[in-house]
Amino acid sequence: MAGMVERLVIGTLLAATFLAAPAAGTTLTLHNLCPYPVWPLVTPNTGFPSICGNDIRLEGNGHGLVSFPFPPTFWSGQLVARTGCASPSPSRCETGSARPAGVVQLTVHSAEGAPRPDLAVYSVSLVGGFNVPVVVSPQAIGGDGPCPALGCAADLNAGCPPAQRVVGAGGRAVACYGLPGYFKQRCPLTRTTPVDREPVEQHCYAPGELKVVFCQPAMVDAAQPDVVVAEN
Numbered sequence: 384m385a386g387m388v389e390r391l392v393i394g395t396l397l398a399a400t401f402l403a404a405p406a407a408g409t410t411l412t413l414h415n416l417c418p419y420p421v422w423p424l425v426t427p428n429t430g431f432p433s434i435c436g437n438d439i440r441l442e443g444n445g446h447g448l449v450s451f452p453f454p455p456t457f458w459s460g461q462l463v464a465r466t467g468c469a470s471p472s473p474s475r476c477e478t479g480s481a482r483p484a485g486v487v488q489l490t491v492h493s494a495e496g497a498p499r500p501d502l503a504v505y506s507v508s509l510v511g512g513f514n515v516p517v518v519v520s521p522q523a524i525g526g527d528g529p530c531p532a533l534g535c536a537a538d539l540n541a542g543c544p545p546a547q548r549v550v551g552a553g554g555r556a557v558a559c560y561g562l563p564g565y566f567k568q569r570c571p572l573t574r575t576t577p578v579d580r581e582p583v584e585q586h587c588y589a590p591g592e593l594k595v596v597f598c599q600p601a602m603v604d605a606a607q608p609d610v611v612v613a614e615n
Contacts, residue, residue, distance in 0.1 A: 408452055409491050409501045410592045411435075412522075415447035417598035419466060421515065422473035424480075425451075427460040434458070438473060441597070450592075453491045453501075462487040464515040464597055467551055477551045478558045483512020485535065485573075487519055487595055500526045500589030506581065507534035508574045509566040514540070514549075514558040518599040526589030533581055535570030536599045542569070572602065 411434065415421045421441045427433055434451050441447025463484050467477025478484055485507055492502040505519045518534035540548070543559035551557035563575035572581050 408455055408493065409503060409590055410450050410452050411489070412450040412592055412594045413439075413441060413448070413462075413597075414445070414594065415441035415443055415597045416445050416600070417443050417515065419443045420468075421447065421597050422465040422468045422476065422479070423595075424463045424465055424473075425460060426462075427458065431458050431460060434460075440468075440470075440473070453493065456493050457491070458493065459490040462489065462595060464517060466515060466557060478514040478549065483549060483558045483560045484514045485509050485517055486511060487517060487534070489519075489593065491593075503530075503587045503590045503593055504585070505533060505587075505593060506574055507572075509535070509539075509561070509563075509570065510574060510577060510579075512558060512560045513543075513566065516598050518596050518602060520594050520596065521587055521590035521592065522594050523591030524587070524589065525591055526587070528586035528588050529584045530587035530590055531572070531581070531583045531585055532602050533572045533583075533585070534599075534602070535566075535573050536602050537569050538598075539566065539569055 413423050420443050423439060423441065424437050425435050432454055434453060439449060463479045463486055465473055465476040465479030469475040488506045488508055490504040503521060507517055507519060516536050516538055518532055518536055520532035521530040524530050539561060540556040540559050543556055543561055547560040548556040549558035566573060566575040572583065574580065
Protein backbone atom coordinates (compact mmCIF):
# COMPACT_ATOMS: atom_id res chain seq x y z
CA MET A 384 0.00 0.00 0.00
CA ALA A 385 2.81 2.40 0.92
CA GLY A 386 4.52 1.67 -2.40
CA MET A 387 1.34 2.45 -4.33
CA VAL A 388 0.88 5.75 -2.48
CA GLU A 389 4.52 6.64 -3.17
CA ARG A 390 4.09 5.95 -6.89
CA LEU A 391 0.93 8.07 -6.99
CA VAL A 392 2.72 10.96 -5.28
CA ILE A 393 5.67 10.74 -7.68
CA GLY A 394 3.33 10.58 -10.67
CA THR A 395 1.44 13.64 -9.46
CA LEU A 396 4.68 15.59 -8.96
CA LEU A 397 5.94 14.65 -12.43
CA ALA A 398 2.65 15.73 -14.02
CA ALA A 399 2.76 19.05 -12.17
CA THR A 400 6.36 19.61 -13.26
CA PHE A 401 5.48 18.88 -16.88
CA LEU A 402 2.56 21.31 -16.87
CA ALA A 403 4.65 24.04 -15.23
CA ALA A 404 7.57 23.64 -17.64
CA PRO A 405 7.91 26.46 -20.16
CA ALA A 406 7.02 25.70 -23.72
CA ALA A 407 9.83 25.68 -26.27
CA GLY A 408 10.68 29.26 -27.15
CA THR A 409 10.36 30.97 -30.50
CA THR A 410 13.39 31.93 -32.58
CA LEU A 411 13.77 34.83 -35.01
CA THR A 412 15.73 33.90 -38.14
CA LEU A 413 16.86 36.41 -40.79
CA HIS A 414 17.93 35.18 -44.23
CA ASN A 415 19.08 37.39 -47.10
CA LEU A 416 18.47 36.09 -50.63
CA CYS A 417 18.90 39.51 -52.27
CA PRO A 418 21.85 39.99 -54.66
CA TYR A 419 23.16 42.70 -52.33
CA PRO A 420 23.91 42.92 -48.58
CA VAL A 421 21.26 43.90 -46.05
CA TRP A 422 21.77 45.39 -42.58
CA PRO A 423 18.70 44.44 -40.47
CA LEU A 424 17.54 46.97 -37.89
CA VAL A 425 15.59 45.25 -35.09
CA THR A 426 13.95 47.77 -32.77
CA PRO A 427 12.02 46.68 -29.66
CA ASN A 428 8.92 48.62 -28.77
CA THR A 429 9.10 50.81 -25.67
CA GLY A 430 9.77 48.81 -22.52
CA PHE A 431 11.07 45.66 -24.24
CA PRO A 432 14.70 44.47 -24.36
CA SER A 433 16.90 44.31 -27.43
CA ILE A 434 17.31 40.81 -28.86
CA CYS A 435 20.31 41.48 -31.12
CA GLY A 436 22.84 44.08 -32.16
CA ASN A 437 22.09 46.32 -35.10
CA ASP A 438 25.51 46.21 -36.74
CA ILE A 439 24.95 42.85 -38.46
CA ARG A 440 25.65 42.66 -42.17
CA LEU A 441 23.83 39.88 -44.01
CA GLU A 442 25.68 39.03 -47.20
CA GLY A 443 23.58 38.51 -50.32
CA ASN A 444 22.64 35.48 -52.43
CA GLY A 445 21.68 33.38 -49.42
CA HIS A 446 24.98 33.65 -47.55
CA GLY A 447 23.61 35.95 -44.82
CA LEU A 448 21.76 33.89 -42.20
CA VAL A 449 21.42 34.56 -38.45
CA SER A 450 19.05 33.49 -35.65
CA PHE A 451 18.14 34.97 -32.27
CA PRO A 452 15.88 33.66 -29.50
CA PHE A 453 12.96 35.80 -28.40
CA PRO A 454 12.97 36.53 -24.65
CA PRO A 455 11.05 34.01 -22.48
CA THR A 456 8.42 36.69 -21.86
CA PHE A 457 6.14 38.88 -23.94
CA TRP A 458 8.10 40.77 -26.64
CA SER A 459 7.08 43.22 -29.33
CA GLY A 460 9.06 45.18 -31.89
CA GLN A 461 9.77 45.83 -35.53
CA LEU A 462 12.35 45.04 -38.17
CA VAL A 463 13.53 47.09 -41.14
CA ALA A 464 15.99 46.09 -43.85
CA ARG A 465 18.69 48.72 -44.49
CA THR A 466 20.61 48.79 -47.76
CA GLY A 467 23.55 50.70 -49.19
CA CYS A 468 25.11 51.24 -45.77
CA ALA A 469 28.56 52.74 -45.32
CA SER A 470 31.14 50.30 -43.99
CA PRO A 471 32.06 49.37 -41.36
CA SER A 472 29.19 51.07 -39.48
CA PRO A 473 25.60 50.87 -40.79
CA SER A 474 24.70 54.27 -39.33
CA ARG A 475 24.54 55.83 -42.83
CA CYS A 476 22.41 53.90 -45.33
CA GLU A 477 20.64 54.59 -48.62
CA THR A 478 17.40 52.99 -47.39
CA GLY A 479 15.91 51.68 -44.17
CA SER A 480 17.14 54.37 -41.78
CA ALA A 481 14.11 56.49 -42.68
CA ARG A 482 11.08 56.36 -44.94
CA PRO A 483 10.28 54.96 -47.38
CA ALA A 484 10.83 51.43 -46.06
CA GLY A 485 8.80 48.31 -45.37
CA VAL A 486 8.41 47.39 -41.71
CA VAL A 487 8.07 43.87 -40.29
CA GLN A 488 5.99 43.97 -37.11
CA LEU A 489 6.54 41.12 -34.63
CA THR A 490 4.90 40.19 -31.34
CA VAL A 491 5.46 36.99 -29.38
CA HIS A 492 3.27 36.25 -26.37
CA SER A 493 5.61 33.87 -24.61
CA ALA A 494 4.20 31.13 -22.43
CA GLU A 495 6.88 30.57 -19.81
CA GLY A 496 5.47 28.70 -16.83
CA ALA A 497 2.24 27.78 -18.64
CA PRO A 498 1.17 24.78 -20.70
CA ARG A 499 -0.08 27.03 -23.50
CA PRO A 500 2.53 27.48 -26.28
CA ASP A 501 3.78 30.80 -27.64
CA LEU A 502 1.39 32.89 -29.71
CA ALA A 503 3.07 34.80 -32.56
CA VAL A 504 1.52 37.83 -34.26
CA TYR A 505 3.30 39.24 -37.30
CA SER A 506 2.74 41.45 -40.34
CA VAL A 507 4.55 43.45 -43.01
CA SER A 508 3.57 47.11 -43.24
CA LEU A 509 4.06 49.24 -46.35
CA VAL A 510 2.34 52.25 -44.79
CA GLY A 511 5.67 54.09 -44.75
CA GLY A 512 6.74 52.88 -48.19
CA PHE A 513 8.81 50.03 -49.65
CA ASN A 514 12.49 49.30 -50.10
CA VAL A 515 13.24 45.53 -49.98
CA PRO A 516 11.00 42.52 -50.69
CA VAL A 517 10.39 40.75 -47.37
CA VAL A 518 8.33 37.74 -46.30
CA VAL A 519 7.62 36.41 -42.78
CA SER A 520 6.90 32.69 -42.63
CA PRO A 521 6.51 30.58 -39.46
CA GLN A 522 8.57 27.39 -39.48
CA ALA A 523 8.57 24.21 -37.37
CA ILE A 524 4.95 24.82 -36.42
CA GLY A 525 4.15 22.74 -33.36
CA GLY A 526 0.85 24.26 -32.31
CA ASP A 527 -2.50 25.00 -33.85
CA GLY A 528 -4.18 27.85 -35.66
CA PRO A 529 -3.52 29.38 -39.09
CA CYS A 530 0.14 30.40 -39.56
CA PRO A 531 0.20 32.03 -43.03
CA ALA A 532 3.24 33.43 -44.79
CA LEU A 533 2.79 37.20 -44.98
CA GLY A 534 4.64 39.97 -46.76
CA CYS A 535 5.73 40.93 -50.25
CA ALA A 536 8.00 38.91 -52.52
CA ALA A 537 7.76 41.38 -55.41
CA ASP A 538 10.25 44.15 -56.18
CA LEU A 539 7.95 47.17 -56.05
CA ASN A 540 10.79 49.57 -56.84
CA ALA A 541 10.87 48.47 -60.48
CA GLY A 542 7.31 49.62 -61.24
CA CYS A 543 7.25 52.56 -58.85
CA PRO A 544 6.04 55.79 -60.52
CA PRO A 545 9.07 58.04 -61.24
CA ALA A 546 7.81 60.84 -59.00
CA GLN A 547 7.62 58.44 -56.02
CA ARG A 548 10.98 56.74 -56.45
CA VAL A 549 14.08 57.13 -54.32
CA VAL A 550 17.10 56.85 -56.61
CA GLY A 551 20.33 55.50 -55.17
CA ALA A 552 23.94 56.32 -55.90
CA GLY A 553 24.00 53.83 -58.76
CA GLY A 554 21.13 55.55 -60.53
CA ARG A 555 18.53 52.85 -59.89
CA ALA A 556 15.35 52.99 -57.78
CA VAL A 557 16.16 51.74 -54.28
CA ALA A 558 12.88 52.63 -52.51
CA CYS A 559 9.33 53.69 -53.27
CA TYR A 560 6.84 55.94 -51.49
CA GLY A 561 4.05 54.58 -53.67
CA LEU A 562 0.31 54.68 -53.09
CA PRO A 563 -1.68 52.18 -51.00
CA GLY A 564 -3.50 50.95 -54.11
CA TYR A 565 -0.26 50.22 -55.95
CA PHE A 566 1.20 48.33 -52.99
CA LYS A 567 -2.00 46.39 -52.23
CA GLN A 568 -2.53 45.31 -55.82
CA ARG A 569 0.98 43.90 -56.11
CA CYS A 570 1.27 42.60 -52.53
CA PRO A 571 -2.15 41.82 -50.99
CA LEU A 572 -0.61 40.05 -47.98
CA THR A 573 0.74 43.32 -46.56
CA ARG A 574 -0.77 46.28 -44.68
CA THR A 575 -0.87 49.46 -46.75
CA THR A 576 -2.91 51.82 -44.53
CA PRO A 577 -3.20 52.14 -40.73
CA VAL A 578 -6.52 50.22 -40.78
CA ASP A 579 -5.64 47.71 -43.50
CA ARG A 580 -5.41 44.00 -42.69
CA GLU A 581 -4.40 40.91 -44.65
CA PRO A 582 -7.24 38.92 -46.28
CA VAL A 583 -6.22 35.75 -44.42
CA GLU A 584 -6.75 34.51 -40.89
CA GLN A 585 -3.83 34.45 -38.48
CA HIS A 586 -3.77 32.80 -35.06
CA CYS A 587 -0.39 31.11 -34.87
CA TYR A 588 0.52 29.05 -31.79
CA ALA A 589 3.99 27.57 -31.24
CA PRO A 590 5.63 28.52 -34.54
CA GLY A 591 9.04 27.44 -33.23
CA GLU A 592 10.70 29.86 -35.64
CA LEU A 593 9.65 33.10 -37.29
CA LYS A 594 11.71 33.32 -40.46
CA VAL A 595 12.13 36.68 -42.18
CA VAL A 596 13.44 36.30 -45.73
CA PHE A 597 14.61 39.21 -47.85
CA CYS A 598 14.04 38.81 -51.61
CA GLN A 599 12.23 35.48 -51.34
CA PRO A 600 11.33 34.50 -54.93
CA ALA A 601 7.70 33.63 -54.10
CA MET A 602 5.21 33.44 -51.23
CA VAL A 603 5.47 29.95 -49.71
CA ASP A 604 3.30 28.88 -46.78
CA ALA A 605 5.16 26.53 -44.40
CA ALA A 606 1.85 24.99 -43.34
CA GLN A 607 1.00 24.32 -47.02
CA PRO A 608 4.37 23.97 -48.79
CA ASP A 609 2.74 22.95 -52.05
CA VAL A 610 0.96 26.31 -52.28
CA VAL A 611 3.16 28.89 -54.01
CA VAL A 612 1.96 32.37 -54.89
CA ALA A 613 4.23 34.16 -57.35
CA GLU A 614 4.40 37.95 -57.20
CA ASN A 615 5.80 40.06 -60.00
